[in-house]
Amino acid sequence: MFGGGRAPILVLSQNTKRESGKKVQLENINAGKQIADVIRTCLGPQAMLKMLMDPMGGIVMTNDGNAILREITVQHPAAKSMIEIARTQDEEVGDGTTSVIVLAGEMLAAAEQFLEQQMHPTIIIRQYRQALEDMVQLLEGPLSKPVDRNDKAALAQVVKGCVGTKFLGKWSDLAVNIALDAVNTVLLEENGRTEVDIKRYAKVEKIPGGAVEESQILRGVMVNKDVTHPKMRRYIQNPRIILLDCGLEYKKGESQTNVEITGEADFTRMLEIEEEHVKRQCEEIIALKPDVVFTEKGGLRFGAAFSTQSQHYSNKACSIARACGATIVNRTEELQESDVGTGAGLFEIKKIGDEYFCFVTECKDPKACTILLRGSSKDILNETERNLQDALQVARNIMLSPRLVPGGGAIEMAVAQRLLQKATHGPYKALAHALEIIPRTLAQNCGANTIKTLTALRAKHANHSDPNTPCTWGIDGETGELVEQDKKGLWEPLSVKLQTYKTAVETAILLLRIDDIVSGSKKKGDKEVPTPSQIQQQEAQGAE
The missing domain is CATH 1.10.560.10 (GroEL-like equatorial domain)
Structure with missing residues (x-):
């Protein structure tokens, strides 16, 4: 009761x-x-x-x-x-x-x-x-x-046992080396705590074509983008990299914004304000003398002292930041010398298949990496990725809990x-x-x-x-x-x-x-079933 x-x-x-x-x-x-x-x-x-x-x-x-x-x-x-x-x-x-x-x-x-x-x-x-x-x-x-986490041969045997039961078992040595290198790259030890975030910082890029043996791990990051202007450089050693989480363009008003123009001078002034804003952004970036600029959106469509610009997702930007030591900045006004990434050894644009890819590699101390997978078809690439993710997880588990x-x-x-x-x-x-x-x-x-x-x-x-x-x-x-x-x-x-x-x-x-x-479903036309409180209320009304 x-x-x-x-x-x-x-x-x-x-x-x-x-x-x-x-x-x-x-x-x-x-x-x-x-x-x-x-x-x-x-x-x-x-x-x-x-x-x-x-x-x-x-x-x-x-x-x-x-x-x-x-x-x-x-x-x-x-x-x-x-x-x-x-x-x-x-x-x-x-x-x-x-x-x-x-x-x-x-x-x-x-x-x-x-x-x-x-x-x-x-x-x-x-x-x-x-x-x-x-x-x-x-x-x-x-x-x-x-098991000793530094004993690579012992760790390789464990990862090989995981990969050996799967499609990727035919290339188990390659998969084991990729998995262990990726986990060691993204391993971060600070304040007595070990962190291995492979989902965020060990990204897998699948490119159809070629053989599985051509798969490799990059000591850095690869982006599926090309430079925005054909005259921009495609090969830079020891680049200075800036990461911007903002568009390099004039930010226009929302759809509800009303602008009243009474004469030709007003329209000209609007264009001047837009041009001044973009010019100021460029001057703030040029002051730090970068070689490469990655921006969140928008584009550099004019002659400027930049080698490239790439539209990018925030998680990719985090990987680039970890790899080259740059800091993601939200506004060009906040740019400082300490935000420039100088840890990358090489920036280059390569064409693989029909697409262009941007490589930021040979990093001094990368805490992020990209795994480049090749295969004859999308089905093989997808299965290879599934198997490799298992191998990465096994390698991560050993690093965090080294018992077998x-x-x-x-x-x-x-x-x-x-x-x-x-x-x-x-x-x-x-x-x-x-x-x-x-x-x-x-x-x-x-x-x-x-x-x-x-x-x-x-x-x-x-x-x-x-x-x-x-x-x-x-x-x-x-x-x-x-x-x-x-x-x-x-x-x-x-x-x-x-x-x-x-x-x-x-x-x-x-x-x-x-x-x-207990499972119930109400069909169309069925009478609604009264709740217990409704039943009590009906009984009370009947008693009166």
Whole structure:
């Protein structure tokens, strides 16, 4: 009862559908399993591609879990929740989107048997939470190892493990070098804090044509613009660069501005004011003797001591500022010598394909870079960019949290083995077995005998005697054979695995807690259903 009055009423119209109890939980589990089945074949080096067709006729071919789930359309609310976790995983750590969906689907399936045995979902959830806490302790403790951020060979092995399962795996060495160089370039350490903002300062430019091998990373910034006048210089060494967030033109009034002209002298004076304004802007810039001027909009259409001007977006301006040491200025009146960027070694205009590009490169200490991707078609370029973004995120994760775990399903089997030793309840044990879906799927995707391989892998982990080190036996994603991942050099960032397990378990718990789905839609011509307060008011009027 609320406030001594009548209890709230759940009002359902004739068009409202309501399902509750065990039926809803089993439907949610089934929806999660179906989403996991869609992308199960996209895990590992032998992953299959999915061809996605949008309503406009566009086609995307990819094995990236997040890209696939972003394109498909589902109706069931539980399936929408599963798609959302892939997006969360991608935004947080940039990798592991396929793994998190496969794991979440298997964890939901593991709970199904207990619901059919009339076990209350709260008991299952409690055991799942306990298992997650134990997993986090194991991963942050004996099952992971630290890595030196300055050991480029060790870092390259980790990034290669991420790229090797994707389309870009054929050019993995090139992708690894680009990813590590980009992250090291934009790495910023100040006040004891490490910042790696690859989304803002490691820009990817895709130019169709050429081969993937021609892709490169520039120690500076590239802009898809040409100079505004043919007589302006196209090659300058050690340029002085000015960045203006304003147009180099006279700012006219708004559409509501009224100007009254009574004679020819008034019109002439208006033109003189405009000319004086532009002349003053130019004199303020010329006083600093720049070689290159980047402006936000407008143009320099007259003879001036500038080499180029380029229309540009603000995020590009930020990258140029970081690369050459310039400061973005909003008004020419505020220009000072300290705002001029002198950190760039070379400015040049190049023609690639049919377009002209402006390069600001050979910077002394660039904190921004541009990754130039080449490829035979737009589809290949888009898939290359998706794969490279994953590699960049993995390299970033290692820089921020330099701890590693063995890949190829080894860490999942090691965690499962430790959890099974502590298991006392059914759901806890079932969650431990659910982790084995990763090595099982890797074996399936490369055509190995799943039962034989999993049995042999369990035996390897059961015989591992040292509790302070992880057993590194896992699946070779290429052949399906058992290999020691430390000898093969296949490691994954700890932060990716932690986020994968946390997201998968929390999603399974969230969907298991749902015991009621109410959805209603009002059709045209239906009578409006009264609210509880309206019902009370009608009853009071009837009593009077």
